[in-house]
Structures are given as structure tokens and as C-alpha cells.
Amino acid sequence: MPPYDPSAFPPFAVTVDLVVLTVRRHELCALVVRRGEAPFQGRWALPGGFVRADEDLVGAAARELAEETGLCAHDPATPELGGGAHLEQLATYGAPDRDPRMRVVSVAHLVLAPDLPAPRAGGDAHGARWAAVEDLLAQEAEPVQDGDGQTGPLAFDHARILADGVERARSKIEYSSLATAFCTPEFTVGELRRVYEAVWGVVLDPRNFHRKVTGTPGFLVPAGGTTTRQGGRPAQLFRAGGATLLNPPMLRPEV
Known part of the structure; x- marks a missing residue:
């Protein structure tokens, strides 16, 4: 050669x-x-x-x-x-x-x-x-x-x-905790929900979303405080829980 x-x-x-x-x-x-x-x-x-x-x-x-x-x-x-x-x-x-x-x-x-x-x-x-x-x-x-x-x-x-x-x-926020990268270190479930809504371009049911994210192992952990920065009643603060894969995943709604 x-x-x-x-x-x-x-x-x-x-x-x-x-x-x-x-x-x-x-x-x-x-x-x-x-x-x-x-x-x-x-x-x-x-x-x-x-x-x-x-x-x-x-x-x-x-x-x-x-x-x-x-x-x-x-x-x-x-x-x-x-x-x-x-x-x-x-x-x-x-x-x-x-x-x-x-x-x-x-x-x-x-x-x-x-x-x-x-x-x-x-x-x-x-x-x-x-x-x-x-x-x-x-x-x-x-x-x-x-x-x-x-x-x-x-x-x-x-x-x-x-x-x-x-x-x-x-796609990645469906099966990973990457959505928390759009949030400050401590955030509310409502703030996280608005991230999903903005990225996916959909409106999500608040109660159903709260149940899913707080019930998914390793997704969120309580930060030990509350905030009223979104107005209304005090909301619990969370941090990312460290899970890399979500099980079950947060499936994107069909538009």
C-alpha cells in the first residue's frame, strides 16, 4: 500500500x-x-x-x-x-x-x-x-x-x-430530570410545570402534574422552605433529586 x-x-x-x-x-x-x-x-x-x-x-x-x-x-x-x-x-x-x-x-x-x-x-x-x-x-x-x-x-x-x-x-425532559436545568436551585412544582408547558408548548393539569413529579422516585426532594414569589398561598420549595432517568417517564401529551 x-x-x-x-x-x-x-x-x-x-x-x-x-x-x-x-x-x-x-x-x-x-x-x-x-x-x-x-x-x-x-x-x-x-x-x-x-x-x-x-x-x-x-x-x-x-x-x-x-x-x-x-x-x-x-x-x-x-x-x-x-x-x-x-x-x-x-x-x-x-x-x-x-x-x-x-x-x-x-x-x-x-x-x-x-x-x-x-x-x-x-x-x-x-x-x-x-x-x-x-x-x-x-x-x-x-x-x-x-x-x-x-x-x-x-x-x-x-x-x-x-x-x-x-x-x-x-424529548429528554420526558425521561430525565433535565427540566430542572431551566429552574433556579430551589423551585416550586408550579415553576417546574411552567417549564414543561413552555418547552412542550402545551397546558398541563396542575394536580396531575404535581402527583407525577412528587411521586417519581429521585426526581424532586424538599428544600425545607416555602415561597410566595408566584403570589397566592405559600408553595413548597424543592430541589432536583439527582435521578438521571425518570421511572415512570413524563410522557409528552399529544398535540
């Missing part, structure tokens, strides 16, 4: 793209940034960028999130990155024509966090905002003009990546 020749293969770049989801005002929202450079200059996109030679993928994802938005996240397996948000690898996207500059393979990551503050733009982003997931995905089918006069779908193949990230979140 002839010796291995690296020059026989075309070069390509690796990027990370981030699907950052949070619940704001009872609505599932995603973080988008306005591109400051070509290609797709002026269009909204998911935050992300090229992986540097000395970085691993998780480090690149955390750096891009901080540079472009000022937000922090960490992989539970790498606590040294700091922050309190959940970060996991989502999928890899490598269509030959997905980036007009060159062959680019993107490793997308999913980030979930409680109600996050307004982001700030940085790096090569000229703007950053939280946008309703429903509105962003609707633009793929029918362009919608935003408040700055910009129209059109997300740049690159980011609408597909966003849709995949949203479906991952919707």
Missing part, C-alpha cells in the same frame, strides 16, 4: 454552534446573534465560531458563548469551566455546501439554563437577543420582519440545528 499522504485530502475547518435555550416569561426562547461579517452579514444566527488549534470542543463552545454574549455555561463533566448551565454535545453537521467560504464541519452543542439576563454582543457579533423559538422556526417557512427591519431565516443551516436542539430538549 502507498504511504499515507495528508495532502491527498482536502482541508476543512471545524466550528461549534450553540443552541442556548431558556424560559423567559413562560416562553421557550433561544439565543441568537446578529452577524457582523460576511457571509450572511446582518442576519441572525446561533452563537458560535471556529475551533482554535489548542482547544477541545467543549472549551471552544464555552469560549464562544462567553465572547459573543457574556454568558457562561459548563459541561457537568468539566466543572472547571464554571457557570451553572447544562451543556451537552448535540450533533455534527457537515453538508459540503453549508458554508460558502470553505468546507466547514460544525459540532453543535445544547445549552439549557434558568431565566438568563439580557445577553451582550461581543466578538464578531453586532447584536444579541433572546427570541421565541416558535417565531425563529416560523421564519424558515415564511420570512418575518423583526424590530430592526431584518427579514429572512437564520443564517447557514442554523434553523435545522435549532430545530434539532429544541426536539432534543423536548
